[in-house]
Amino acid sequence: MKSFITALQFLTRIHLKNQMDLTAEDFGRSTKFFPLVGLILGLIYMLASWCLIAAFGWANLVTTLLVILPVLLTGGLMLDGFMDTVDGVFSGRERERQLEIMKDSRVGSFGVLALVCLFLVNWSALRDVKLVLIMTALFVMPIIGRMAMVMAIAFFPYARKEGMGKIFAEMADRETVLLAAAVTLVFVVPWGQAAIAALLIGLGFAWLVATWLTNKLGGLTGDTYGAIETLTETVVLLVFWGTSWIPGGLHILWR
Template identity: 80%
Template sequence: MKSFITALQFLTRIHVKEQPDLTVEDFGRSTKFFPLVGVLLGLIYMLVTWCLVAVFGWANFVTTILVLLPVLMTGGLLLDGYMDTADGVFSARSRERKLEIMKDSRVGAFGVIALVSLMMMNWSVLRDIKLVLIMTALFVMPVIGRMAMVMVIAFFPYARPEGMGKAFSDMADKKTVALAAITTLVFVVPWGQAAIAALAAGLGFAWLLGAWLTSKLGGLTGDTYGAVETLTETMVLLVFWVTSWIPGGLHILWR
């Protein structure tokens, strides 16, 4: 329970209790519960979606709220890592300089461009997903995204000799991956073939992104973990967007 609450309060704005004496090992042990935090977020996204659509219908305003909801629930933690990663990776500097840029608290031009592009993509894709698929997509999205984060934490080296992200990397053993994977499968597979396709595409994309970032940085960092999670969520939405418009896509989802 302590590890789950640690994961919950680290990854979201949901505050359950004070934890003044946490160690880096406590944070590392919480990694296995990342997908379970995604389950809770997915339930919140579904509930908010149902309420908004019941009141306003499937309006542009509702889509905007749903795009902003993950930012509000996480406090922008993962987006911050995504922007820092964009600033560093696209800087065309040496590996060492890229890592220095990523540690800078200031956001550069590449980070701003990356954020705006991501928000535009998420809004457009979410807007074009069939209404019947929206709640399914929003539920599995944070689960798959956080499973992707666990995967890259466990299987790719850490780029720095120290740092917050290293605690997660050091503690992510086979048991961590197994528990996270079981949680993900239990909560994603029952939603049907489209959800399974989103899981496969999301994890495949996350692996390729992790490998590419490792080739650029010599490993991953806490910032790149956020980037992987953020972009994997967009990949999940893209799979549901494709499912919405291919012939027989709705039948595939519910079969």
């Protein structure tokens, strides 16, 4: 329970109790519960979408509120990592300088532009998902995103000699992966073909991004974990968009 609460309070703005005596190992042990935190967020997103759509219909403002909701609930933690990663990786500098840029708390122009583009894609994709799939997409999105983060933590080396993300990588063992994968499968697969397609494509995409970043940086960092999670959520929305609007979308995906 302590590890789950640690994961919940680290990844979200949901605070259940004060944890003043946490160690680095406590954070490392919490990794296995990341998809479970995604489940909590998914339930909130799904309930919020049901209430907003019931009250206002599928209006533009409702779409905007649903895109903003994850930022409010997570404090923008993953988005911060995404922006730092973009600033560093696309700086055109050598590897060590890229890592230094990513560690800088200031956000650069590349990061800001990337965030604007990401929000535009998320808004457009969510707006065009068929109404019957909206709640499903919002429910599975944070679960798959956090499973992608666990995968990146467990299977790819850490780029820095030290850093908070290093303890996650060092303690992500077989049990971590199995528990995270079990939670993900149990709560994603029952939602049907679109959800399964989003899971497979999302994790495949995350693996490719993690591989590319590892080749470029010599490993991953806490910032890249956030970037991978953020981009995977966008891919999940795009999969649901595709299955909604591509003619025979699901049949194409399964060929």
